Amino acid sequence: MEKLGVNVSWLLAQLINFILILVILRLLVYKPVLNMLATRKQKIQESLEYADKVKADAALQQKDFERKLDDARREAQSTAASAQVAAEKERQRILAEAQEEAQKIKEAARGELDYERKQMVSELRQQVIDLSLLGAQRVIGANLDDKKSRQLVENFLNEVDFGAKAGA
Amino acid sequence: MLKNPKLWIAIIALIAVGVVIKIFFPFTTEAVRASVAVAPEVIFEIGSFPVTPTILTMVLVFILLVGFAFISTRKMEMVPGGMQNLMETIIEQMVGLFESIAGPMWAKFFSITATIFLLVIFSNYLGLIPGAGSIGFIKVSSETHTDIKDGQVCFQDQETHECEPSGIFVLADAPAFIDTYELYYKSQIEKGIEAEQHAAFVPILRAPSSDINMPLALALVSVFMTQVYGMQKQGLKYWTRFFSFGRLLKGDIAFGLIDVFVGLVELISEIFKIVSFTFRLFGNIFAGEVILLIMAFLFALLPLPFYGLEFFVAFIQAFVFAVLTAAFMRIATAEHGGGGHEGEAQH
Structure with a gap:
């Protein structure tokens, strides 16, 4: 032991030195640094959690926003479609009305024409009767202006059916 | 690397320097004998306390350690920088290491194991600083030698009896040391005194771990605290690990004797942990010192690879000491009664 240099005073000095360093390092380094490491770890954990939360929130908001946008788009689309349908209906209505009106006008015009023609035909008939009677008077030289001769011409005309050829 | 001409030039130049030194200063390894001492030499005494190079280095x-600790933790900030960052990295690495070895109990052992690691690694590396172990002076034991002053050799003038201070301090860079030592040796021989035995080269700094007291102190702390933690965890039952008379007292002679024997082996191995701890660290560092010294005396270039090796050994020894301490502490706190009833029930 002596040859190896084992010596109680040196050994004690080394022991005291070790204990002193241990105590100083424990106070100065181990406790504060380990605390610091733990706090930092916790803080990073919290930060990460917070970031995750924010990310999730943002995603949620994004989804919400997209949904709203979709809704608006769909609504606009449906509004436009319904407007188109209404416009088409209106067009049809207007068209139908116009056609009806035109038909009416046409019919009215035809009625008037008929009436006028009938009028003309009856007038023509009167004149034909008058002329034929006049002609006959000249031929026979007598006054045929009585009811009987007039009836005769009338009947003749009816037989010829003058009106039938010109339309009723 | 081999194609690098600068490297070749450097190697050739170093070899040339080595050869030149060898030719002009043909020193022998004889001088190493004077500079290698297992027991550290005393430089001076404070009161009755002898101060050695290893104590000085300690x-x-x-x-250094306390200064580093103080500077690195003076202003603790959430975002670390500089020294704080370095210290935190070291602590974090150690936490990872000891957690992997000691498991969930690491925080309990951390102060001891981390301090052992830091202390040993600082001690080992201080011993590797160039100049440590090689700058010092010659000292002669005062009992047999009369021509000494203040415990140091005097290459004195015989007539005037005055010491020449230039002869006292020796730079242990090889040639100067050899010259001085041979001078001294010759003068002693002339006087009919066998100088070698009493002369010693005393470096100013020397790795504290190459002084057996330092590893021994750490080993004592390590083993003692292992017992303390074991007792804290298991109470008095911890001691059944070494003294298990339980089954013998119950009348089970055969197994009881086995238990007692196992406990005895455990006890011896526990005591020898002190020895193995001590000599593992001391042996490695001391041998490293001697190797570096001998290589330096053999040839100028030789210490280089060994220096690299010692650099590695210095770290490994610190690592091993701390890791083994953590492992033993874990075993002591985890063991179930050491061959007692719980151990029996488990099988």
């Missing part, structure tokens, strides 16, 4: 280690 004080330096203390100053």
